[in-house]
Amino acid sequence: MKYDVIVIGGGPAGLAAALAAKENGAQEILILEREKELGGILNQCIHNGFGLHTFKEELTGPEYAARFIDRVKEENIPYLLSTTVIDLARQENGVTVTAVSRENGLMTLEGSAAVLAMGCRERPRGALNIPGTRPAGIFSAGTAQRLVNLEGYLPGREVVILGSGDIGLIMARRMTLEGAKVKCVAEIMPYSGGLKRNIVQCLNDYGIPLKLSHTVVDIRGKERVEGVTIAQVDEHNKPIPGTEEDYSCDTLLLSVGLIPENELSRGIGVELSPVTNGPKVNESLGTNIPGVFACGNVLHVHDLVDYVSEEAAEAGKNAARYAAGSGTQEGVEIPVETGGAVRYTVPSRICPDRMEEELVVRFRVGKNMRNAWVCVYAGEKELLRRKRPVMAPGEMEQVKLKKEDLKDALSLRVCTEE
Amino acid sequence: MKEYDIVVAGAGVIGCATARELSRYTGSVAVLEKNADVCEGTSKANSAIIHAGFDAEPGTLKAKMNVRGNQMMDQLSKELDIPFSRCGAFVVCLREEELPKLRELYERGLKNGVEGLSLLSGEEARRLEPNLTKEVCGALYAKTSGIVCPFELTLGLAESAAINGVRFYFETPVLSLERQGEKWLVHTPKEDFLAKAVVNCAGVHSDELHNMVSEKKLKIQVRKGEYCLLDKSAGKHVGRTIFQLPGKYGKGVLVSPTIHGNLLLGPTAEDVEDRENVRTTASGLQDVLEKSALGVKDVPTRQVITSFTGLRAHELGDDFVLGEAAPGFFDAAGIESPGLSSAAAIGESLAAEIAQKLALGKKEHFDPIRRGVPKLKEMSLAERRKMIEKNPAYGNIICRCEEISEGEILDAIHGVLGAKTLDGVKRRTRAGMGRCQSGFCSPRVMEILSRELSLELSQIRKNQDGSQIVLTRTRGE
Numbered sequence: 001m002k003y004d005v006i007v008i009g010g011g012p013a014g015l016a017a018a019l020a021a022k023e024n025g026a027q028e029i030l031i032l033e034r035e036k037e038l039g040g041i042l043n044q045c046i047h048n049g050f051g052l053h054t055f056k057e058e059l060t061g062p063e064y065a066a067r068f069i070d071r072v073k074e075e076n077i078p079y080l081l082s083t084t085v086i087d088l089a090r091q092e093n094g095v096t097v098t099a100v101s102r103e104n105g106l107m108t109l110e111g112s113a114a115v116l117a118m119g120c121r122e123r124p125r126g127a128l129n130i131p132g133t134r135p136a137g138i139f140s141a142g143t144a145q146r147l148v149n150l151e152g153y154l155p156g157r158e159v160v161i162l163g164s165g166d167i168g169l170i171m172a173r174r175m176t177l178e179g180a181k182v183k184c185v186a187e188i189m190p191y192s193g194g195l196k197r198n199i200v201q202c203l204n205d206y207g208i209p210l211k212l213s214h215t216v217v218d219i220r221g222k223e224r225v226e227g228v229t230i231a232q233v234d235e236h237n238k239p240i241p242g243t244e245e246d247y248s249c250d251t252l253l254l255s256v257g258l259i260p261e262n263e264l265s266r267g268i269g270v271e272l273s274p275v276t277n278g279p280k281v282n283e284s285l286g287t288n289i290p291g292v293f294a295c296g297n298v299l300h301v302h303d304l305v306d307y308v309s310e311e312a313a314e315a316g317k318n319a320a321r322y323a324a325g326s327g328t329q330e331g332v333e334i335p336v337e338t339g340g341a342v343r344y345t346v347p348s349r350i351c352p353d354r355m356e357e358e359l360v361v362r363f364r365v366g367k368n369m370r371n372a373w374v375c376v377y378a379g380e381k382e383l384l385r386r387k388r389p390v391m392a393p394g395e396m397e398q399v400k401l402k403k404e405d406l407k408d409a410l411s412l413r414v415c416t417e418e
Numbered sequence: 419m420k421e422y423d424i425v426v427a428g429a430g431v432i433g434c435a436t437a438r439e440l441s442r443y444t445g446s447v448a449v450l451e452k453n454a455d456v457c458e459g460t461s462k463a464n465s466a467i468i469h470a471g472f473d474a475e476p477g478t479l480k481a482k483m484n485v486r487g488n489q490m491m492d493q494l495s496k497e498l499d500i501p502f503s504r505c506g507a508f509v510v511c512l513r514e515e516e517l518p519k520l521r522e523l524y525e526r527g528l529k530n531g532v533e534g535l536s537l538l539s540g541e542e543a544r545r546l547e548p549n550l551t552k553e554v555c556g557a558l559y560a561k562t563s564g565i566v567c568p569f570e571l572t573l574g575l576a577e578s579a580a581i582n583g584v585r586f587y588f589e590t591p592v593l594s595l596e597r598q599g600e601k602w603l604v605h606t607p608k609e610d611f612l613a614k615a616v617v618n619c620a621g622v623h624s625d626e627l628h629n630m631v632s633e634k635k636l637k638i639q640v641r642k643g644e645y646c647l648l649d650k651s652a653g654k655h656v657g658r659t660i661f662q663l664p665g666k667y668g669k670g671v672l673v674s675p676t677i678h679g680n681l682l683l684g685p686t687a688e689d690v691e692d693r694e695n696v697r698t699t700a701s702g703l704q705d706v707l708e709k710s711a712l713g714v715k716d717v718p719t720r721q722v723i724t725s726f727t728g729l730r731a732h733e734l735g736d737d738f739v740l741g742e743a744a745p746g747f748f749d750a751a752g753i754e755s756p757g758l759s760s761a762a763a764i765g766e767s768l769a770a771e772i773a774q775k776l777a778l779g780k781k782e783h784f785d786p787i788r789r790g791v792p793k794l795k796e797m798s799l800a801e802r803r804k805m806i807e808k809n810p811a812y813g814n815i816i817c818r819c820e821e822i823s824e825g826e827i828l829d830a831i832h833g834v835l836g837a838k839t840l841d842g843v844k845r846r847t848r849a850g851m852g853r854c855q856s857g858f859c860s861p862r863v864m865e866i867l868s869r870e871l872s873l874e875l876s877q878i879r880k881n882q883d884g885s886q887i888v889l890t891r892t893r894g895e
Contacts, residue, residue, distance in 0.1 A: 034815065034818065082814060084815035084818065084821075086795075086815075086821060098799065100802070100806060100812075100813040100814075100815060100823075101813050101814065102810040102811060102813045102814040102824075103810070103813075104813070105803060105806040105807055105810070105813055106799060106802055106803040106806055106813065108799075121819075121853075121854045121857060121858065122854065122857050124723065124724070124853075124854060124855035124856075124857060125724070125855065126647070126722055126723040126724035126725060126855055127722065127723065129646065129698075129703050129722055129725055131697065131698045131699045131700045131702070131703060131725075132697055132698060133696060133697050134696070134726065135880070135885060136879070136880035136881075136885040136886065136887055139857075140854075140857040142857065143856075143857045143858070143860060143861065146861050147861055147887075147888055148892055150861075151861055151865075151875065151888075152891055152892050153875055153876060153888035153889070153890070153891060153892060154888060154889050154890050154891070154892050155887070155888050155889065156889060157889065178892050178893055179893065217700060218697075222694065222882075222884075223880075223881075223882050223883070223884030223885040224884055224885060224886070239700070250889075261818075263819075
């Protein structure tokens, strides 16, 4: 049997993609999930604040996931749990997915289209080359979150957090609520990489200091962490001698960045962006491999799950159309260039013939900005100019492009102007 | 009190190799190890190279043991079911005026009996290794140089020894030795051991043990070396181990593929007083990255996934100290590089000496074969399918980065010398050694350890006592 659409990953992206594929006519859909439940990382995000855009209410992570899981079940979309995809390969009309599980052994599955929705992983200590000893008590923030929220165990009592990404901020509050003392959150950049609301609700409300332009320069302790040294950094992120401060603690949490998990994508030859570490996609969220689409955090790291769901629905819809052979595959793609503080765009190329009447282009900026302009140009022609009171690296931005505006465009440029 | 013919102090690669060689003979053997697992000291943190043997001065024990140890590796790796590859090595020369030193090294190798040596021009070297820098003006090519996993080698030797009757006592440090008649009374915090012979394989502490019984004092100067390990995506940057021509402090910084496909850079060389000092430092790691770039260009240093420090037991006499130092007390002291390469030979030679002294004969039924944990990722799909059909736990992937299944982790826990800790599982299976560095799999491996060993989750340790991962239940639980 050949599936229309195989969705790799049963987190928020995979669920929304599968639902959209179904709505758009795909008959045979299969979701492959490596954990023992659907929902992905949302299952351990028991704080609220999810779904404000989508459902106009504040849900917890598991509640948000449940809305999608319920619909997947209502729609009778099949899924396999505790199933890990070990290989993804091209074949003449689609893809071959090799997966293993305890129940089904080694499976070879064929699909007309595949949606990549594997999510991302946390950068480990080694990626920063933080010097010191290697004792127990060093966790990535997400691992600590799982231990506290899913396993019900406290990883430590006196905590220093490096990195002010959202998970780091959320865990500062979570550990505090569990009775741990969070001594500080150090952030190497001069700004936080997390959402403003998380800085207020997770740090300020609990009196946890946020030390910007600071990093961990030493870890002490033989069996268990006994302390860390934090130092201020200069404009090149180099520690400034003489600014070292010792903190005694038994735990160091790291929230120092997320990396899209694209080992499978790389295996099948998907071209990746060095900026996002995710696939380069077109307006349909299609990769360079025909029939392979990508969405969610495997494509680029999102700030809000609402946007993941929205984006994934597009990928699912386009995968269904591809599987059905409907919609044109013809047309010329124009690259989307970036300028000013815009670091990247998703999609990074657009085919005006294939695009819908309106297309959302998402991007992030590389620095904090006030009252800057977001502009879109087609060649010399300005298509859009919008003033944004505040933009920050931690928050995703978007612009909407109209099909009619791109009809004769040869190049496109999304940029900020100050 | 327990009584054995022979007590081996230390379950590093030398202790385990010696124990395995001793297990060929009649006579009871115990290995006492202060840590919770084998391979917890110098043996676990080094360059993981089986050197060809051109480096040591002719006539030294280092030269002799290295060449013999290297020759033993093909058969040994098959018997122990451990990965070993003769990937070859280059010693690269970066300055024209030092080319004579390269030739000296070549000639020293010939004197040491090393086979497969040749001298290459810079051009020839770059043809074989395109990522060498243009500064490389000549290279010594050693075809017999190899790479190995130090942990799997040590565990393989230990399990083979255990299969052949050697008993291992972990978390049992030797505190002191006392002569009791013709025997040694070995004091540990747990119990005493009585033995006809004691073998000193105590690594950076081997001088302390030696000096308890001998008037001829040894002095270990601990030399620290820092390393960076890069992601597998960088693993093919070089195909061979690239050394720089040795300077005053050892072999300089090497760039080498590892047996598991990562790229290893290091080590630095710094004399330290603290014998447990395994800290990495900002300056040390910087040094590694900078020096590695001298001989090899475009090293993708952004792909570092972890860094670590190893300690070398440098004896001031500058050679291995092997053999009987006091009646019934045998040294394997001062075993620094090329110690890993020499391990099999040191074990062979010491065991023969001890057997002769104790008048032990060869066993009739020594079993040289030991099987490691199967590696499903390296199997063909058909083989893998069969394995999962036989044991469905092989289909349940726990470590996604290295693709390690629950079945492999169970094999590691229930092996001959089973894993008891997170590090124990990691080193036996590679679960947690990948690019996420155990972020995803550690809670799941902890659960499996807790279930299989009937321990509370809060009792699960990273390695030694005191390294428990989680402390207590949360408030609601």
